[in-house]
Amino acid sequence: MRQRLLPHPVLTLVLALIWLLLVNSFAPGHLLLGLLLGWAIPLFTRHFWPEKVRIARPLVLFKFIVIVLFDIIVANLIVAALILGRPKKLRPVFVELPLDLRNELAISMLANTITLTPGTVSVQLAEDHSHLLVHALHETDSEALVKKIKQRYEAPLKEVFEP
Amino acid sequence: MIETVIPIAFTLVALAVVLNFWRLLFGPDAPDRILALDTLYVNTIALLVLFGIYSASNIYFEAALLIALMGFVGTVALSKYLLRGDIIE
Amino acid sequence: MIEYIISALILIGALFTFIGSLGLVRLKDFYTRLHGPTKATTLGVGSLLFASALYFSRGGELSMHEILVTLFLFITAPVSAHLLAKAALHLQLRSLAEPPEAESKRD
Numbered sequence: 001m002r003q004r005l006l007p008h009p010v011l012t013l014v015l016a017l018i019w020l021l022l023v024n025s026f027a028p029g030h031l032l033l034g035l036l037l038g039w040a041i042p043l044f045t046r047h048f049w050p051e052k053v054r055i056a057r058p059l060v061l062f063k064f065i066v067i068v069l070f071d072i073i074v075a076n077l078i079v080a081a082l083i084l085g086r087p088k089k090l091r092p093v094f095v096e097l098p099l100d101l102r103n104e105l106a107i108s109m110l111a112n113t114i115t116l117t118p119g120t121v122s123v124q125l126a127e128d129h130s131h132l133l134v135h136a137l138h139e140t141d142s143e144a145l146v147k148k149i150k151q152r153y154e155a156p157l158k159e160v161f162e163p
Numbered sequence: 164m165i166e167t168v169i170p171i172a173f174t175l176v177a178l179a180v181v182l183n184f185w186r187l188l189f190g191p192d193a194p195d196r197i198l199a200l201d202t203l204y205v206n207t208i209a210l211l212v213l214f215g216i217y218s219a220s221n222i223y224f225e226a227a228l229l230i231a232l233m234g235f236v237g238t239v240a241l242s243k244y245l246l247r248g249d250i251i252e
Numbered sequence: 253m254i255e256y257i258i259s260a261l262i263l264i265g266a267l268f269t270f271i272g273s274l275g276l277v278r279l280k281d282f283y284t285r286l287h288g289p290t291k292a293t294t295l296g297v298g299s300l301l302f303a304s305a306l307y308f309s310r311g312g313e314l315s316m317h318e319i320l321v322t323l324f325l326f327i328t329a330p331v332s333a334h335l336l337a338k339a340a341l342h343l344q345l346r347s348l349a350e351p352p353e354a355e356s357k358r359d
Contacts, residue, residue, distance in 0.1 A: 090280075115290055172266035180273075224318070239332060
């Protein structure tokens with residue numbers, strides 16, 4: 001019963017929040033309308049959402065988001081310094097990152113995080129989802145880079161989405 | 164304070180737009196041009212936001228949001244065309 | 253006080269936006285050029301939007317509108333960068349880094 005009436009509680013909350021931001025008002029009426037939309041939209045589009053999102057440990061996810069936001073700022077300072085420095089001295093490389101994650105949402109979150117953080121852009125996901133090709137702007141030690149990404153970003157995502 | 168900062172910010176973002184146009188015109192390849200176009204969208208959002216602060220008016224946000232949406236869809240469509248457009252097999 | 257924070261955010265935002273576009277022109281191959289706009293410009297516009305949210309919240313009425321645009325940019329910028337990189341790999345553009353064998357021959 002609960003499955004049919006409220007198929008995606010997380011999506012409902014996110015949609016309600018987006019509605020509140022869109023109308024730029026936190027009045028009770030808008031809160032109600034937002035919750036109504038958040039309830040109705042997943043219900044009418046449920047065929048587009050075959051997988052259910054399970055967040056096993058919200059606190060780890062929150063910590064992960066804080067770390068990523070911090071890293072985005074650091075990434076920008078590093079990339080800005082590289083751009084303003086001498087472009088000829090850059091050593092760009094392609095690095096193959098072996099993936100432990102299997103959940104598709106987790107993989108796409110990892111790819112997005114890699115693009116937003118220090119000097120790396122995710123380029124291509126292997127068809128069997130076993131590798132992610134990453135382009136680094138300036139990196140001499142590709143093994144250390146792989147190790148850093150796995151420890152800092154992949155481990156918490158695995159904990160959250162694949163307990 | 165804000166009044167003195169805004170013209171400087173306008174100048175910087177306008178210069179950024181000029182640089183984007185340079186890349187848009189001189190390529191050399193299609194992905195470069197699409198990337199320039201995508202950056203142009205983002206810089207336009209920056210200009211709109213600055214103009215909103217400058218004129219102390221909230222009504223430019225819908226435009227900024229729409230440019231963000233359309234810019235993303237446009238970039239995705241163009242890259243998809245590059246990926247699927249020239250079919251070798 | 254809040255005026256100074258807003259001014260600083262506007263300046264930082266405009267500076268990063270400019271640096272991102274400078275990277276687009278200065279760097280030597282497509283893959284390195286991809287780094288400028290995806291990072292610097294996104295953060296630049298993000299901090300401009302944050303400044304605007306603070307500016308319109310000064311009067312006491314909260315203005316969270318801008319957070320939505322920021323969120324949207326932060327989610328979509330990596331996606332479009334990823335697609336562009338994929339397209340570039342598919343077209344086998346000139347690259348300063350050694351392109352991986354297996355990937356460029358596939359498709």
